[in-house]
Amino acid sequence: MHRAPTIGQKARPFGWVLCFLVIAALSSDHLSEHQPLVLFLGSSAQGDDPAFLSLRRAWLRRHADVASRVRLEQANAVDDGRASLQQSARAAVARQPDLLVAPSAGSAQAAARAAPGTPLVFSTYLDPKGLGLVGSLGVRAERSTGISLADDLHGKRMEILHDAYPAVRNVAVLADHEWSDAIDGEDVMRRATEPLGMSFHLFLADGRDEVLGVLASAEARRYDAWYVPRSLAGVVAWDEIVRRMRDWHTPCIYGSTEEVLAGGQMAYSQDTAFVWSTLADLVARVVDGEPPGRIPILRPHHFVLAIRTGDETGVPLPDPSVLRRADLLLR
Amino acid sequence: MTFPLDSPSALGSPARPEALPEVEVTAPLAGRERGIARRYAFLVCGIALFLLATSGAIEMGFEYREARLGIEALQSAQADAGASQIASFLDTIELDVRDVAKLPWGRAGLGDRALRAECHRLMQLVPALTDVQAVQADGRERVFVSRREVDRVGGGRVVPAPDLLAVSAARPVRYSDTFFREDLTPAMRIAVWNGEGAIVATVDLRLLGEALGRLRVGAGGSAWVVDRRGTLIAHPRATEMLRELDLAAFDPVARARRAAEAMPQASDARMLTLGRDPPVPRRRGIDETAIRSGEWRVLPLGDTVGLEGGEVIATAASIDAPGWLLVVQQPRSEALGPALATLRRTLLLIAGGGLVALATGVWFARRMAAPIVTLRRAAHRIAEGDLGATILIDTGDEVEALGRDFNRMAARLRESYSGLEAKIAVRTAELSEARDALQTRAAEVDALNEQLQEQVQELALRKDQAERANAAKSRFLATASHDLRQPMHSISLLIGLLRERVALADPAGLAGMIQSSVDTMERLFGSLLDISRLDAGAVQPRWQEVDLDVLLERLDRTWAPQAQARGLRWVVHRPAHPVRLHTDPDLLERILSNLVSNALRYSVRGGVVVGSRPRGRVRRLEVADTGPGISPDLHDAVFEEFFRAAPAGDAADKGLGLGLSIVRRSAAILGHSVALRSLVGRGTVVSVDVPLSDTPTLNGTRDTEPDEADAAMPAQVSATLTGAFVLVVDDDDMNLRALADVLRGAGCLVATATSADQAVAALDAHLRAPDLLICDLQLDGGGTGLDAISRVRKRLDDPVLPALLLTAQVDLEPATASAARDMAVPMHIKPIGVRRLLLEAAKSLGTGAAQP
Secondary structure (H helix, E strand, O other): OOOOOOHHHHHHHHHHHHHHHHHHHHHOHHHHOOOOEEEEEOOOOOOOOHHHHHHHHHHHHHOHHHHOOOEEEEEOOOOOOHHHHHHHHHHHHHOOOOEEEEOOHHHHHHHHHHOOOOOEEEEEOOOHHHHOOOOOOOOOOOOEEEEEOOOOOHHHHHHHHHHHOOOOOEEEEEEOHHHHHHHOHHHHHHHHHHHHOOEEEEEEOOOHHHHHHHHHOHHHHHOOEEEEOOOHHHHHOHHHHHHHHHHHOOOEEEOOHHHHHOOOOEEEEEOOOOHHHHHHHHHHHHHOOOOHHHOOOEOOOOEEEEEEOOHHHOOOOOOHHHHHHOOEEEO | OEEEEOOHHHHOOOOOHHHOOOEEEEHHHHHOOOHHHHHHHHHHHHHHHHHHHHHHHHHHHHHHHHHHHHHHHHHHHHHHHHHHHHHHHHHHHHHHHHHHHOOOOOOOOOOHHHHHHHHHHHHHHOOOEEEEEEEEOOOEEEEEEEOOOOOEEOOOOEOOOHHHHOOOOOOOEEEOOOEEOOOOOEEEEEEEEOOOEEEEEEEEOHHHHHHHHOOOOOOOOEEEEEOOOOEEEEOOOHHHHOOOOEOOOOHHHHHHHHHHHOOOOOOHHHHHOHHHOOOOOOOOOHHHHOOEOOEOOEEEEEEEEOOOOOEEEEEEEEEOOOOEEEEEEEEHHHHOHHHHHHHHHHHHHHHHHHHHHHHHHHHHHHHHHHHHHHHHHHHHHHHOOOOOOOOOOOOOOHHHHHHHHHHHHHHHHHHHHHHHHHHHHHHHHHHHHHHHHHHHHHHHHHHHHHHHHHHHHHHHHHHHHHHHHHHHHHHHHHHHHHHHHHHHHHHHHHHHHHHHOOOOOOHHHHHHHHHHHHHHHHHHHHHHHHHHHHHHOOOOOOEEEEEHHHHHHHHHHHHHHHHHHOOOEEEEOOOOOOOEEEEOHHHHHHHHHHHHHHHHHHOOOOEEEEEEEEEOOEEEEEEEEOOOOOOHHHOOHHHOOOOOOOOOOOHHHOOOOOHHHHHHHHHHHHOOEEEEEEEOOOEEEEEEEEEOOOOOEOOOOOOOOOOOOOOOOOHHHHHHHOOOEEEEEOOOHHHHHHHHHHHHHOOOEEEEEOOHHHHHHHHHHOOOOOOEEEEEOEOHHHOEHHHHHHHHHHHHOOOOOOEEEEEOOOOOOHHHHHHHHHOOOOEEEOOOOHHHHHHHHHHHHHHOOOOO
16 A cells, blocks of 8 residues: 655655755865965965965975975065065955965065064065064064075175185175165175275175176176175076186186076085975964974075085185085085 | 473373464573573673773772783883983093093193193084183183183183182092083083092083983873982983972972982992992892882882973982983873773773673573473463463473473373363262252241340330339339228228217217218228229220210219319310310310319319310310429329329318329220320429220229228226327328327317427427327328327437337338337337227337337
8 A cells, every 4th residue: 555655754755855965965074174274475476386386285295294284375466675565465365364374574574564463484684683674583472484596695705715715815705785785885895805905896796787887897707706695686696607707717706506506616605405305394383273383494504615616616725624624515 | 492381282282172273482581581591681691790990999909009010110111221322421421521531631732732732622522612711729710712712821710619619639530510601501511630639520410301301201201300309400301401490399309319318328428439439330130120228219109290390100210420310201191091991902802802791691581481481381371271272392491391290290281181171070069959948947047036136025025114113003002902901991090089089079070070970981992992093904984976065064064063162263265166175074174173173172273174185187185284283394294193282272172193194094994195284383284185086985883892900998098198198200191180189088188280390399398208109100291100209209318209100111221121110119110090099109119119
């Protein structure tokens, strides 16, 4: 005999569906949790910024579990001036990020100004205390942490230059105004060269054109050696600087190993290989809820003396005692 | 396997075919009987589960313990390796510095430039070194080589930590306390004696963190180092080292420090002279790592708090030379993860084994219980009366034999039951007949009992009536005897007196008094005869139609003169129309006459009314008076024999007390109802209801009794009595006058009184005290002759005054007789003749009263 289904029998499929939905909702992090947004304030267009790519590689390699629940994106910023950085930082803050990552002093300053309440992880070649990013390198109140690559190795570099080429007396220094303003370049270089009995001339150039202009001047060829510290001036025209030093057969010491790897003669610098992995670690810790102010500012603890010994440098070999001290010799 | 119930035909059972259905009890059917199967299941499963749980718990306990031991062993090995690595790190630096210090610096070819180059080489060899100084014995710097600062050669700068320079040939190496540089990086210095000064190397301890980072302590574990002050100086995470954390009071550090303090052999000297110390055993057995001979290198800390705040399992290892402490920690959940996973697997296995044991136990229990349940169900069917139940069990063991025995027992039971049923039927029929007979006998006995009960009740009623009648008769005879003795007494006295005075001139008066006594006796005897005839049933009513008017007219003629003589108003209401009554005219007239007589006797003023009124089928005849009335408690007593109320007028006319008794008996014979209504002080109405129909007539007769006389009086008695003063007390005037006359005739002086009061008063009226008292026992007003005698004796103060007591009562109460004897008063029953009276009087006068 056919019997009409009861209300309970009719409702049973809906009950199963409801149970499934409830279980799915309870098990889904995406429905119940907010996905943090981490914005990287890059220095070039999206997709091409090698710094962002380096960070993302380290991020995915070291923190894949965190990366699955955090959006790491690059803000559309081009570091071609303070005004544009500030504007880019404001645009990035408008996206309401949970964390900002600034890979340079300029972007860090712009981010700190645009979003003082937003956690910030930075990496800078300038002293963060001097930049106003933090009040202390230890535990502090600011919601920011990062890596300070600022070095005071100018005197050390002059010493290595002098040990390598004892005959050098006049040294030309090429940097940008930001570098000089941040550390008072004139004073620093005077204290670095005077104990060694050397003199110096500071060439300040902002942008590639200005650097090329300095190199094209007749005065540039009067110096026994050149010193190119880590600044925008050395970055934007490194190829031309290397070519000119080779052509002039003039010794040159750089502020970073990258220039030596690119063809420069020698460099003494802190090892920055740890930067991207450390930045990725710091981002993960902040995303996991650790207050940025509790994380001390990291400093490099390895120093690298890199020397290129091939004929392509156009200069004679440095003194053997310096060669023996080199950590990296490129032939 | 099945356990069928065999059909009885298969067994050749003699039981009825319809009572032997074929039933098979299979295992599922037996499964519905869950009692024994459940018990078996509980037992089997319980034992299996208990064993599984016990073995599982023991196994898990051992696994957990082994896991903890394994973790401790692993951590001990890790801590030992870490501590060895750090010690090796420091040893390497120390050896490299020693290698620089060994050269004779200052000699030719080993000047400051060479020393600077050697220091650069040293730093090239030891990346952890940030600075190297060559210091002279006076504390001035000779050469300074650095990775950050510009080198100094021959500057003569004073070294900021002179204590480091307290090295010598005897103590060639010294380690400084750790310190934090301006950039918060931890560092320490190692000073090595170089023959004339020291080579001081500054070590960047962040490289220790890198070394610790390579020490794998699980996925979430870590190793960290605190210096002798408890400050964190090395951690895989570089930022932790920069915090300058003080962990001296942190649980694992504090516990390790306490353990170190408990081991005095761990001397600071050895910590500071690591290079010269005997080699520390680097690889030792785990069991030996904890504590050995007061020196510990590795100390398992067990459960504690991690540096990040969570629960961890930690192990500490001492690094002797700098006095550091390495702590290896691993989150407890991670460390015990494999053990917990094993425990979970064990639990799952136990659960799975339990389920299997449960299923097996249930199956096995049901299988074991099935034949028993089959037996039980078959036994139950037999118990319910189905004797055809048999079973077939083919288990091939004792149970199958039990089934066969059961079937034989059932067959025997069926046979016995069949014979028993026939016997029971016969016995039941016999019992039914016996029961019917018993019921019949019981009914007869019940009827007899009822009859006997009725007869007993009737007998008791009749006995009660007889007893009451006997008592009434006795009372009647006693009263009649008393009342008869009074006139007889008077007559006796008067006749004796008449013999003495026959020659006197007044015989007519004496004869009149005798006649009066005789009349009284006639009336009394007439009434007694009437009552006797009525009680004996000798009076038969003579039913007639009686004209009421004639009856009332005759009453009027009879009683009107007496009413007038008493000064009472006499009214007879005769009916206006003829009224015919069905009654006995004589009995009815006697009834009415008695009622009228009583009414006239007890009415002093007012009058008596006789009338009638219709009451349906009867005519109510009423006699009303204006007498003193009768109180309600006496309404029944007035119908008793000899009941006499106090008369209203002359005491001599107080009646016989038989009128209303005759009225009641006569009315009872006629079937007429008599009613009495009375109000004390107002009067009484007595009514008789007479039917209006024909009645037969009734006749009767009357009898009389003979007299008696006394003998002649002796002369001595006369002489004694002559002149004696005798006081006579009697409430009966006739008796009083007769006694007085008799005593006067004997020459006595006589005073009379009717009561004790009058007797006492009579004493005052005479100058002489009486010589003798003669008193009647019963006096009016409730007094007695004994009272009168007592009062007179007391009045005369003569307790032995002679006295005689006369009474008509033949049944004296014992108390009265006893009182008379005590008072020495002779008592004589009436009637007493003149002669005897005088003899007794003379006797009392001559002898006086006897002493009590």
